[in-house]
Amino acid sequence: MTAPTELELIRPDDWHVHLRDDAMLVAVATFTARQFARAIIMPNLKPPVTTVAAARAYRERILAAVDPSLAFTPLMTAYLTDDAEPEELARGFREGVFTAAKLYPAHATTNSAAGVTDVRRLDRVLERMQAIGMPLLVHGEVVDHQVDVFDREAAFIERVLAPTLERFPGLRVVFEHITTRQAVDFVTQARPTVGATITPHHLEFNRNALFEGGLRPHFYCLPVAKREEHRLALRKAATSGNPKFFLGTDSAPHRVTDKESACGCAGIWNAPVALESYAKVFEEEGALSRLEGFSSLHGPRFYGLPVNGECVRLVREPTAVPERYPLAPGDVVPFHAGRQLAWRFAGVTRPG
Secondary structure, three states: OOOOOEEEEEOOOEEEEOOOOHHHHHHHHHHHHOOOOEEEEOOOOOOOOOOHHHHHHHHHHHHHHOOOOOOOEEEEEEEOOOOOOHHHHHHHHHOOOEEEEEEOEOOOOOOOOOOEOOHHHHHHHHHHHHHHOOOEEEOOOOOOOOOOHHHHHHHHHHHHHHHHHHHOOOOOEEEOOOOOHHHHHHHHHOOOOEEEEEOHHHHHOOHHHHOOOOOOHHHOOOOOOOOHHHHHHHHHHHOOOOOOEEEOOOEOOOOHHHHOOOOOOOOEEOHHHHHHHHHHHHHHOOOHHHHHHHHHHHHHHHHOOOOOOOEEEEEEEEEEOOOOEEEOOEEEOEOOOOOEEEEEEEEEEOOO
8 A cells, every 4th residue: 555645634632731831831832833723731830720810821821922823722721739629620610711620649740749649638629520520630640659660650540540530430531641551451441531641752662762872861751651561552552543542742841951950850842743753653553544533533522622623734754853942941852853754744724
């Protein structure tokens, strides 16, 4: 069969992205908006986005940072804390400000110090969210130094996620940026109200990439990449056509100086080549025909939102990825830095 030279997809959404704030927000927001019509915006700022007013203000800053010629809708999330108020979340959801609420276990990842120390503290919140159909987005790792960093996602399923869903069986949950075979199996077997996002980088490399020829800080992210068996399970899930799995880049920019330091930051900035990266994986798996479902259909259906009316084009054209982008806050290294990808994003096609 002849390989296609062009792909046209219903315009995708990114169901998990970090746009940061201030100068970094201004520098990176358009990279996401040029490919995606909507994006679930992570709320782990300093201070975190915990109120309706803070979410409104952050949404306005995002829209001001995006190229005005692009049609882009930021979907805001609430950062859950131990003392989160059910009525504040419900009001934000009712008024169309909050699309979902995000559970960060305290100290699990970047800017999560204010996160939840014990999920049982959220019982009143989760009961209300279940009642109104508000999705819970989870960073699925336990924060227990007795648990190996490579086992923290599997431990989270057993200790936190499974018991929580037993208590709240109707709760809508997105298990974000899954990285393990155990997570794939859990989501596959769970109720239809449980879905998961998968990043392009966790589909591309395993934990060996962190240490090949030396310590490689630009492959460091949280959750950290796992063994090859887990990467292969993720690729199988993403390309399976199962509507429980959908696109979420977890694009997370940091300046080079913050990555290449004595205590380097976790995060991979894949926004400049997000769709090109997913297309690479789906083609390698012989599943290009399923890319549109994963990128453009499964997410909106899970969130109960309409599918986008625009399309995007990818063309088969060798594309060199820059070694770094000189942005105003400081240089940022992109995913696939210095490599050549087979696909190039060719823009948005508007109806009519």
